[in-house]
Amino acid sequence: MDATQREATIVGAGLAGALMATLLAQRGWAVEVYESRGDPRIHGFAGGRSINLALAERGLHALRAADADRDVLAQAVMMRGRMVHPPGGSPQLQRYGRDDSEVIWSVSRGELNITLINAAEAAGARIHFDRRLESVDFVAKRAFYRGGGELHRVGFATLIGCDGAGSTLRGQMRARSDLGERTEWLGHGYKELEIPPAPDGDFRIEPNALHIWPRGRYMCIALPNDERTFTVTLFMATQDEGNGDPSFETVPDAAAARALFERDFADALPLIPGLDHDFDANPIGTLGTLYLERWHLGGDAVLIGDAAHAMVPFHGQGMNCAFEDCVALARQLDATRDLAAAYAAFEARRMPDAAAIQKMALDNYIEMRDLVDDPGFLLQRELELALQARHPTRFIPHYAMVTFMRIPYSLALERSEVQRVILEDATRGRSSLDDVDIAALDPVVEAALTPLEDSP
Ligand code: FAD
Structure with a gap:
């Protein structure tokens, strides 16, 4: 490595981490990435969060910068609009844009992550899998990673935190300096179910749409996958709110879920033959909004993506925003070699935008579950x-x-x-x-x- 080469350590090789690694490696940086999970190309993708995601122009633009857009779009399913399923009525398509130049794309989280990991490695980044960040010594500039039954101590020049909503790096930064952290839980959670392909191997319902079953204070949505399945997500309150609406407390098991679907999602029920199994086997995901007043610790560390500003998923923008962060941070790092100045400029520029999309995402829950019909x-x-x-x-x-x-x-x-x-x-x-x-x-x-x- 020549003496002028710039170095960064990225924590997390998820969506933001793998893209950030690609962008910096393309610029000639020496990039090391530490990821707590195993290599998804060997072990398969051990999800955690949603199975598929809506990709929009902001995310696509960032993928173009990494030259990954074509590979991602080749595996994506176009969604022209919302297909709204009213109770007892026939579904209606509400277009998102004016024509097919204004659409969004359903992408598999696992395939997208693998594409970006490949792009990062092709650009020269080194990814260390099975290495979970445990703690950071900011004075000695050493980070400690757990993996393979050992604790690995590795020096760093600067840390870029892409380790998601539950970020360990954020916890370590907070221990050194108050980040003004606050999480507002939505009180609503989600569970994923699956619509398999039809017996002839085709999609069971219109593939080029994001399906919504709005029911007031709760709803189901379904996004298509390229293997001709749909991932259905049921959103409702986690606790009984005393208003007669269902919640994960009052619908605790498959039998209760089946009764709920018979009553409220009757046209979806025959599409989900594995409802009982999926409902009992899949966890309830929690949803919240993470607010921070500071995203960086001088030039030692900076947070991006969900680690900095996790949001509820109802505008389909969390990943798109995280990808935009990567481009914005790379731009600031291009402008100066002073890391603290670059991180401060990134924070000043992006924080109002993160707050805005966090608010719009919360507002969109009301729109999707209550207003679209x-x-x-x-x-x-x-x-x-x-x-x-x-x-x-x-x-x-x-x-x-x-x-x-x-x-x-x-x-x-x-x-x-x-x-x-x-x-x-x-x-x-x-x-x-x-x-x-x-x-x-x-x-x-x-x-x-x-x-x-x-x-x-
Ligand atoms: P993550 O994707 O969470 O990646 C974090 C990575 O860090 C993971 O690989 C993890 O294994 C690793 N990691 C964690 N801790 C450590 C550690 N200590 N050490 C090392 N590695 C670590 N966004 C959209 O744009 N469109 C959508 O349609 C959409 N739908 C969603 C639906 C649901 C139900 C949910 C929950 C979210 C949705 N999102 C959507 C939001 C999107 O999932 C996130 O915004 C996005 O994943 C953020 O990317 P990230 O890289 O910051 O975090």
Whole structure:
């Protein structure tokens, strides 16, 4: 290694860790990555969190930077919109965008992780599997990893924490300096179930959609997998909330789950032949939002992805945001060799955006489980598209700003709030778009919203 080569140690070879390793190794850094799990290419992917994920433009853009986008898209299933399954009614597709240039992609977490691990190694990063970070001595600049029955002591120049929501590195940083950490638990959890392929080997329901069964304060969703299955996720309260709605407390086992599906998700039940087994075998996942006031410890360590700002999954943006973090951090590290300055600039730039997507993700739970089959909500969506057609650079639907653009999340939130007021005021007391004087809204839109360009 030449004396000017820059060095980083990355903790975690999950989604953010493997991408961060790729980006830095491509820039000529000496990168060592320590991952607590075994190599998924040898042992298979030992998941933990969701089986598949929605990939959107922010994540894709980051994958392009790592030259991994084509491999990932080759295994992805396109989702054009939400297929909403009302109780007792027939499913309706609500498009996410204007056409097939505005879609999201369902990707397998395991396949995506393996693609990125391969990319990181191809770029020159060294990944050490079965090495769980246990503790850090920031004074001596040594980290201790447990693996193969031994404790390994390894020096570091700087640590980049990509070890997820339960980050050990964060705990070690907190022990040295107050990070202003706070977690707000949602009080709702999730359980994953599976829709297998049909007997002829095809998908059992429309593959190019994210299916939603909204039921007020709880819901099911299903995302397609390229092996023609769907992963179904049931979201509901973890404890009985005393409001008559089901919860994991009142639906504790397969028999109770079957009764719930018979009552509330009748069209989904025949699609899930393994319901009893899946419900009893799969764990209940917990959901929360992690807020920190500081993401770095001088130039010694920085946190990115879920380790810095875990969020609830309802906007499908946690991974997309983590990937955007990687690009943003690499950019700051390109700008200066002063690590503390680069980490401070990264934190200042990204923290407002992380807070914005965390808020939008919480708001989207209400939208998905409660509003997507509400006539008032649907009228607002119709008006949104009509205003976008009249003002394509000014009035861009909330979902499009978050999902199909790369403008800062904080700007998307700010503009969404302005647009929400316009939509609510214009549709109040109306039941059809014919009752709305759209031309009268032109000066309102022009006064409230400046033309918007996507980030370069
Ligand atoms: P992780 O993916 O959690 O990776 C952390 C890595 O660090 C793991 O490999 C872990 O083994 C390793 N590790 C942990 N501790 C240690 C240690 N002490 N030492 C060494 N290694 C360690 N996001 C989207 O964009 N779209 C979606 O559709 C979406 N759906 C979701 C659905 C659900 C149900 C959930 C829970 C999340 C969803 N997310 C989604 C969010 C997404 O999963 C996360 O934001 C993303 O995984 C964050 O990546 P990460 O690399 O920061 O953390």
